[in-house]
Amino acid sequence: MPIVPLYGHAALRERLASAAATGRLPASVLLHGPSGVGKQRLGLWLGALLLCESSPAPCGRCQSCRYAAELAHPDLHWIFPRPRLKDADAGAEEVRQDYAEAISERLAAGGLYARPSGTEGIYVATVRSIVQRAAISPAMAKRKVFVIGDAERMVPQEGSDMAANAFLKLLEEPPADTTLIVTSSEPGALLPTIRSRVVSLRVPPLGEADLRAFLADPLVRDALEKEPVPKSDAERVALAGGAPGTLFGGGERDAARDGAKRILDAAESGDRAAALRIAFQQGATRARGRFTDTLDALEGLLHDRARTKVARGDERGAESAARAVDAVEQARERAAGNVSPNLVTAELMRRLGERR
Numbered sequence: 001m002p003i004v005p006l007y008g009h010a011a012l013r014e015r016l017a018s019a020a021a022t023g024r025l026p027a028s029v030l031l032h033g034p035s036g037v038g039k040q041r042l043g044l045w046l047g048a049l050l051l052c053e054s055s056p057a058p059c060g061r062c063q064s065c066r067y068a069a070e071l072a073h074p075d076l077h078w079i080f081p082r083p084r085l086k087d088a089d090a091g092a093e094e095v096r097q098d099y100a101e102a103i104s105e106r107l108a109a110g111g112l113y114a115r116p117s118g119t120e121g122i123y124v125a126t127v128r129s130i131v132q133r134a135a136i137s138p139a140m141a142k143r144k145v146f147v148i149g150d151a152e153r154m155v156p157q158e159g160s161d162m163a164a165n166a167f168l169k170l171l172e173e174p175p176a177d178t179t180l181i182v183t184s185s186e187p188g189a190l191l192p193t194i195r196s197r198v199v200s201l202r203v204p205p206l207g208e209a210d211l212r213a214f215l216a217d218p219l220v221r222d223a224l225e226k227e228p229v230p231k232s233d234a235e236r237v238a239l240a241g242g243a244p245g246t247l248f249g250g251g252e253r254d255a256a257r258d259g260a261k262r263i264l265d266a267a268e269s270g271d272r273a274a275a276l277r278i279a280f281q282q283g284a285t286r287a288r289g290r291f292t293d294t295l296d297a298l299e300g301l302l303h304d305r306a307r308t309k310v311a312r313g314d315e316r317g318a319e320s321a322a323r324a325v326d327a328v329e330q331a332r333e334r335a336a337g338n339v340s341p342n343l344v345t346a347e348l349m350r351r352l353g354e355r356r
């Protein structure tokens, strides 16, 4: 079964196709843009285009295109952050197996996946395996293509200098039959040594018509129907903000939003007992990732509110929402320090309560 096709990005696709057709496509490309906007899917599309046996590429019908759409093309290599393997010196075979499993999971989900958790990375064993695979001749096509997603998660590790240097050399001068497509939503966090070796292309958010077409795809429908709280397409369009991938945060994202709503409701209800109870529930130890997600969701809620107030011409309301956003930003700073989530939340609730 193929993964969800690429929606939108028509201008960029045209540009890439024409560059490829005239041999002007750089050997190492960086696709950057907001998280969830479809950079890796676009990278896979470009890979299919480069490997297609017919025209206009990607034709979608040749064997190569079919394999690419089923994530089964032996010359289209997809790399993304993974949990660190137990064996730091894992060999190429272990890495290959780990990715084979991860990719079959993504395939089973139609190519729709949540953003990797903060502990997942592109570790040295993986970097080594990329360099090794790049040195081998293509198995089926005339070329080979590597799509390396979330490349800012490529972590420099002790003792990894050789692998890192070999990778940089690969980026700078890939073999003539190799294209490297690197993607990142935080290009500023990319190693400068990587950034200087790639040609950057910005991937913009999707427009509403493309988003709606994406939401109407049967695979997308299926995946979103499993959500604990079903939403309308209009709600999804608003939530996605041009980045459909963000709709697939799964339960964790919903939990963060629920938590954020509870904090806001309690803070504004003036019910001190409820506020204290919720602050207490945030825990004393730092389950940092989860708490940070809650603060992110809270900031999103407040931004939405500020926009609504501005749209209604309610200046005081907008100002108060903006001050609340400041309070959340300060809470995030304190949480990044050594302050426990329940203390941070208690202080944040006090400040949010003042806004009424």
Ligand SMILES: [Zn+2]
Residues within 6 Å of the ligand: 052, 053, 054, 057, 058, 059, 060, 061, 062, 063, 064, 065, 066
């Ligand atoms: Zn084709």
